[in-house]
Amino acid sequence: MSFIMDNLIAYFDSYIQLTDSEKNELQKILERRTIKKNHFILQKYDVCNHYTFISEGITRSYAINDQGTENNLKFATENEWIVDLHSFHSKNKSQIYIESMEPTIIFQIERSNLLELFAKFPKFDTIFRVIIEDDYMRLERRIIQNISSKAEDRYQQFLIEYPKLSTRIPNTHIASYLGITPEFLSKIRGGFSKKN
Amino acid sequence: MSFIMDNLIAYFDSYIQLTDSEKNELQKILERRTIKKNHFILQKYDVCNHYTFISEGITRSYAINDQGTENNLKFATENEWIVDLHSFHSKNKSQIYIESMEPTIIFQIERSNLLELFAKFPKFDTIFRVIIEDDYMRLERRIIQNISSKAEDRYQQFLIEYPKLSTRIPNTHIASYLGITPEFLSKIRGGFSKKN
DNA sequence: CGTCTATTTGAATGTACTCAAAAGCGGTGG
DNA sequence: CCACCGCTTTTGAGTACATTCAAATAGACG
Numbered sequence: 001m002s003f004i005m006d007n008l009i010a011y012f013d014s015y016i017q018l019t020d021s022e023k024n025e026l027q028k029i030l031e032r033r034t035i036k037k038n039h040f041i042l043q044k045y046d047v048c049n050h051y052t053f054i055s056e057g058i059t060r061s062y063a064i065n066d067q068g069t070e071n072n073l074k075f076a077t078e079n080e081w082i083v084d085l086h087s088f089h090s091k092n093k094s095q096i097y098i099e100s101m102e103p104t105i106i107f108q109i110e111r112s113n114l115l116e117l118f119a120k121f122p123k124f125d126t127i128f129r130v131i132i133e134d135d136y137m138r139l140e141r142r143i144i145q146n147i148s149s150k151a152e153d154r155y156q157q158f159l160i161e162y163p164k165l166s167t168r169i170p171n172t173h174i175a176s177y178l179g180i181t182p183e184f185l186s187k188i189r190g191g192f193s194k195k196n
Numbered sequence: 197m198s199f200i201m202d203n204l205i206a207y208f209d210s211y212i213q214l215t216d217s218e219k220n221e222l223q224k225i226l227e228r229r230t231i232k233k234n235h236f237i238l239q240k241y242d243v244c245n246h247y248t249f250i251s252e253g254i255t256r257s258y259a260i261n262d263q264g265t266e267n268n269l270k271f272a273t274e275n276e277w278i279v280d281l282h283s284f285h286s287k288n289k290s291q292i293y294i295e296s297m298e299p300t301i302i303f304q305i306e307r308s309n310l311l312e313l314f315a316k317f318p319k320f321d322t323i324f325r326v327i328i329e330d331d332y333m334r335l336e337r338r339i340i341q342n343i344s345s346k347a348e349d350r351y352q353q354f355l356i357e358y359p360k361l362s363t364r365i366p367n368t369h370i371a372s373y374l375g376i377t378p379e380f381l382s383k384i385r386g387g388f389s390k391k392n
Numbered sequence: 393c394g395t396c397t398a399t400t401t402g403a404a405t406g407t408a409c410t411c412a413a414a415a416g417c418g419g420t421g422g
Numbered sequence: 423c424c425a426c427c428g429c430t431t432t433t434g435a436g437t438a439c440a441t442t443c444a445a446a447t448a449g450a451c452g
Contacts, residue, residue, distance in 0.1 A: 063340050071344040073336060086333050122318030129325035136328055137282050139335045140269060144259050146342045147375030148267040150439070170398060179343030184440055186400050347408070366430060380408055382432050399448070409438070416431070422424090 005030055008053055008107050011079050015127045022121050029113035035059075035104040041082070042098035048087035050108035054080050057104025058168060062176070063096050072177040075101075075165055081131060101169055151180045152188050201226055204249055204303050207275050211323045218317050225309035231255075231300040237278070238294035244283035246304035250276050253300025254364060258372070259292050268373040271297075271361055277327060297365055347376045348384050 005027065012018055012026070031050075035041060041059060042048050052059075054076050061073045061082055073096060076082035087094035088111060109117070118125045141161075145154050155178060159166050166174060175185035201223065208214055208222070227246075231237060237255060238244050248255075250272050257269045257278055269292060272278035283290035284307060305313070314321045337357075341350050351374060355362050362370060371381035 063344070065344045069344065071340055073340060085329055085336075089329070118322065122321060125318060125321045125325055126314065129321055129328065132325065132328055132332055133281055133285070136332050136335065139332065139339060140281075143335060143339060143342070144267055144269060146339070147373070148259070148261045148265065152439095172398060177343070181441060182399075183401085183442085186398095187440090190400075368430065377409060378431075379410085379433085382430095383408090386432075393452105395451090397448105397450080399446105401446080402444090404442085406441070407439080410436085412434090414431105414433080417429085418427100419429105420425100420427085422426100 005032070005107060007055055007079065011053070012127060015130055016123055018123070022123065025117060025120065029109055029117065031108045031110070033106050033108060035100040035106060037100055037103050040097060040099050041106065042084060042087075042094055042096070044095060044097055045093045047091055048084040048094045048098075049111050051081060051083045051088065051111075051114055052076075052098070053107040053109075054078055054082065055105040055107060057100055057102040057106075058165070059098055059100050059104060059106075060169075060173065061096050061098045070176055071179075072173055075162070075169065075173075075177070077165065077168075081135075085132075101173070146179060151178060151184060154178050154180075155185065155188055201228070201303060203251055203275065207249075208323060211326055212319055214319070218319065221313065221316065225305055225313065227304045227306070229302050229304060231296040231302060233296055233299050236293060236295050237302065238280060238283075238290055238292070240291060240293055241289045243287055244280040244290045244294075245307050247277060247279045247284065247307075247310055248272075248294070249303040249305075250274060250278065251301040251303060253296055253298040253302075254361070255294055255296050255300060255302075256365075256369065257292050257294045266372055267375070268369055271358070271365065271369075271373070273361065273364075277331075281328075297369070342375060347374060347380060350374050351381065351384055 008030065009018065009023060009026070018026070032055075035057070041052060042061075044064070056078060058075060058077045059082050060075050061084065062070045063073060064070055074082065082098055084094045084096050084098070086092065091111075114124075118128075145157055149157070155174070158174060158178060171185055171189070172182040175182045178185070180188075204226065205214065205219060205222070214222070228251075231253070237248060238257075240260070252274060254271060254273045255278050256271050257280065258266045259269060260266055270278065278294055280290045280292050280294070282288065287307075310320075314324075341353055345353070351370070354370060354374060367381055367385070368378040371378045374381070376384075
């Protein structure tokens, strides 16, 4: 067993203990890549052909709207996955970008290899079901906050839920994630002070 | 094969063809219930012990915030599922309500039965992975719209994405889903007119 | 040191909320 | 069939929350 994917093996093991043959199979299909800061892992209009595991670094997925504004959909950091699920499964062109925010090391699994893995070892079907369930619950919390809370409360919640992220990424990206402007986030952080 | 679950069988078949033994096993663990309008399927502080399939009718899940305002998290109608995933898996008390908005017929699968089904027939692991992936992609679209669009655009998108829902449920619930007040939705629908 | 990006600040504006009141709508019972 | 009740929708005035645009300041990096 190679050392390069130790934390990915440990990650899977934390869900369900893997057998040696499962580990071997995994090892065969994982593609390790290093990504420089601010480089693309997926560009809009490309097809998302890989499920991507972040081993080191931070990535974000985002859409750009008609006015040219970026809207951060998700951050993924150590031991998290990022993918455009829709493009991955439909093989349609992606409408989003995935980009590194730090020098980043990733392991990727190509679509057909992942589908074969599912067919061969149902355990991975379970693992990936659980992974996406976790992501789904996070998204639900975020939606509830977005529709029920003001920007200031959403920001405070973000700090609580992602304390480490908030020190590693620019505030302007947090603002985009929260759905507010960088200027307004700055005012929130400043406490609005000065009468008005 | 009983007639009462025809549309649920057809539903699963639309994902992956089922064998007779799988259908039989399903049949054993499905619990059919009829729910009157505006009755609870899950109440806050109860544990969510069932995955619920909507056969007829409409349900919504919602949270209530500190100010006592309801915030609609999700609508589920014919051939859709509703569950509080967090409570279902953790067995912790639920923080949300699930309530019918019409006379509703549901099929429920109890937690331990579902887990056994997964263990016995990995196919269901796949099916439920795909179901939640679909839901996940919908949530992602909603988040993007929430953080990037104004209330009026979000409402127009809702009408496009859920044309049938919008005629079956009160506007006040759509407003709650979109994260705006009923009064403001009314003004959007009226076109704001009158100078101002 | 200079360049590029991120952050802050302020004034003016736009978007959405609050509160109150009136009008509409659907079901139910007399 | 009508009258009433409860709930939804509309309307308006006043206010609060958040954006836009411009400009200044601060930080990061080669």
